[in-house]
Amino acid sequence: MPLRYSAEMADAGFPGTPKAQFLGAVRQALGRVSDAAQIPYGSAVGDPVELERQAAEARQRIASRQRELLEQFAATAALRSWKVFRAPALEDALGYVTSLAVALSASKVVRSNQEVFAELAVDAALQHRGVQVIPVAQSAGRDRAQLREEMASTAMGITGADYAVAETGSVVVLPRRGLSRLVSVVPPVHVALVRPQEVVASLDDVFLLRRLEYYRRGGDMGSYLNFITGPSRTADIEQTLVVGVHGPKEVHLVLLG
Template structure:
């Protein structure tokens, strides 16, 4: 049966009933005096400044903590003293794993860590997989799923949880870190944060400064992919890489 008009009062009558229920006789004319967005941004900037200074002061113990928590979370952790050693470690892992097809992202870290030359020296030719490339989306997808291994950088690494955040941006293709069964992440010292709170504070400031024109999601990688069914049977590597390596510079 169709509802009667009494069940659907007009807007003014509805709002009057709400005000009466709240004990108000008049509508609120003035909005609450919230701090301006500019003021919020300034406070957030000061907060992040403190976080950055703290992380710089504690860099060495924070890197050690990341290595410990990552090992406990089933990452294969390697430390590299410099970029050349990091590239050699990547080539060594690829060779030991019998990798034939390898994809990497096009992030700036690969300008500093020349893994391409190191990989070719062990017979592996890396293919670059990045958003915005001239290849079709389908071709990039096929490359990613044919690959035996993916190598990418990170946006941030969190020592507290051994989580690596990959935020979409130019040069980054999410498939490089999700599709291959093996994954290597290269982490530079300045990308390591102590806690998740630090991460969300930094990314909030980035979003405020970009006026919202930033990625609307990010990937957290906290170890090998784990999937469990209703019978609590754990399976590794179903929805992402089952073998993950973390190469920490510094």
């Protein structure tokens, strides 16, 4: 449940124009007198039944092209400066992640809590090589400030993915218990583990599926949705590309299957 404002707080009388008055001024500028809410616009408020139908179609289309989309995703991601590693077997993925941590001489890495880690025993493999793994979880009894400080001093953040977008080479990360927003942005290296079933064809697919999910969850989008497409960059000085500003300089994509 969202942390809702109490009626008291909402009525605490912030400065500004009351909504009705503000919208009235907009309506006046538009030269209309009618009440705005009466204007019908079907597609701004989605019909869950129709969305279900479209989503089922999309999932079928994606499933039938999964291999092809996986190839496209890997190729596009590489063009967007992800370091792509294809892992046919789980051991390959574990080997890649551990050797990466060793190459970085990382003593600590932080990882989020996603389904993929149930399949892939990253913690054990890393600890075996002497790398401490900090899982993000409130139950671990740490407060936010502590977690944050720890995160700032780790060399690598590992996450799963909710979607991998073939069109753009992006990994989409959604909030859930055990997933800090900061794991994929604070440490200088980010590793994303992607399973074949997470690949979708396009941005349209992501937005269709999330839109449906919004209605399924009774009108909740979740607090955030992040598309990550390659490393952090800037061209703010002389339009010259520099990789690695506030986010990670190095991003790795481990594609399972």
